[in-house]
Amino acid sequence: MSTDIQKKAIPYLLILPSFALIALFVVYPILNSVIRSFRHPDTGTFTLANYLYFFTDPIQLSNIGYTVFVTVTTVLLTLLFAYPFSIYLRFSNSRLSRWIYGLNLLPRFVPGLVAVYAVMLVINDAGVINRIGRIFGLNIQMGLLHNAKSIIIMNLWFNIPFATLIITAALFGLKASVIESARDIGASKLTIFTKIILPLSYKDALIAVTFVFMSNIGSFTTPYLVGGNAPKMLGIALFDQFNSYMAYERAAALSFIMFLICSISSFIYIYVNLKESKWEQR
């Protein structure tokens, strides 16, 4: 056996198991459902009807709009909270900020279902807030559950710590000496932010955003437990198609539509990752 061939073969052998797993459990099911989404449920012939249904039926259209609305709101609010929060965690040396940084990891260890029930317990119309209010003779019913508000609140619960983690990690990679030297030559705080911190961290913020976007488009548990009856997030609409109506072809079409919506953000992710800033090219 020549060692040359061995050297070339070993890397392929090593990636073979993971490649086979991806082909079997990711590529094959996706292809399978794409093919199925173009099939007529009864005759099996080629049709676009499964897709047309989702873009013409008023209920499904409002589901798609609702999902995009909830997801985009979640993404914007997450960024709004997480970015300043990360800057605080990075540049404050107080003991409080160390504590918060530690606490920020905690939600990662709480199972999603538990978190949803915990929040429901607090904000429902007879929940903790209402009960505390009753002690003071107030009947506080916020009506937060079973609509978009509760889904967004829950999404923020999950995503702010997550986005903060990514952005803070990026900010810690920023050398303190760079900022100090800028300060030495008289740069204002605003200048330091716009000229140094922002350009060096926006990429990671965008990456966090794409992750948040993708994980919320198809979310199921949160909208299932706290969402309303109509309109529905697409994850629930998909569940209805295959579980309640047993319309497998439409379910396949909807999954592909969700896949397409997600790929917009994966495109951004890949683009940002490949794009080099001007000063990095050399």
Add this chain to the structure above:
Amino acid sequence: MKNSVKILCVLLVVSALLMGCASNGAEDGKKTVTIWSYGSDNVKTTFEKLANAFNKSEHGKKYQMKVEFISSGSNAQSLLDRTIAAKKAGKKNTDYDLIEVSDAELAAYQSEGGDDFFQKLDTSKMPNAKNVKAKLSTGQDILMPYRGTTVVLAYDSAKVSNPPKTADELYQWIKDHKGKFAYNSPSTGGAGGSFVTTSVYNQLPEEALVSSDEKWSKEWTPGFKLLKALHPYFYQSGGKTVYPNKNQGTLDLLANQQIEMTPAWVDQVVNEINSGILPKSIKMVQMDPAFTGNLASLAIPKIGGNKDGAYAVMDFMISKEAQTILLDEMGAFPVIDSSDIKSDNTKMISKFDVSTFRTSSIGVLGQELLKKWDEEIATLK
């Protein structure tokens, strides 16, 4: 040369990882009987208890009962898919010795797997069969009911002293007590499903409830009118009527006193009163005409490899011993006379009679009903 040894090691590890290990044979020469069921976790633990009891019983000297369980969430549909696929692949002597089939599913099995998919039951092989009181609406010669449950009206007796007794009284009560009644969205749980089904089918001849004939779907309008008329009187949150998801959704509202009444499964209420999730003040009452119930049944597919063992397990499942376990563990209705079964749960269920269960079997119309509800009721402002 050393390198090729390394490669060999890598290959060995990889293949060991990929192969996994699956082999099981019967112990000590006993023939294994595999029983397939599905549902939530309490069903699973009950089945494991039943298997232990069976293996210790007289039958256990000849047969070893083994439980294969498909947890809900992984989609119970797959038991149907799996057995049909096995039959279509021409397999015989499979381990589908005994499977759980509801009367509503029977039609699907027969249309996909053929009318002769199941063994016709030979009651002479089951001495306990003569004690079974529960009556199925379809498939009497194929299915053996082994436990029942039904939807009833659960109410908080601390707030409601005089609960409605007929469906019309219930509809009137809902209108008189705005926001104090809720049912869960029907596609997410059978309790709300039963409320919707009965609200629609109470307006139709009784025969419609056991027919999958398309013509009945044209008669649904008065029922849906009723549901629409009641819509503003149901439980509200944030100024909007809300139909919580899942059977548990409305029971949670009942537990924290946001509502006073809800349709609920008897076994679920019994279990939750016992475990303290629901307060002791929750009581149950059946309507006239009743909410629909369900008889869970077992059937023997012809592709099963151990017919005699399957009969033995089936016979055991309708014995007093197994029925007591089912009542204790799950609050399930015994299918035999419950008066001589000793269980703490007997008192709670004694007023409901398993032989008068109202069952629905509307086949594919069930999916259409859910869809119509999603389109017309869920979207109401």
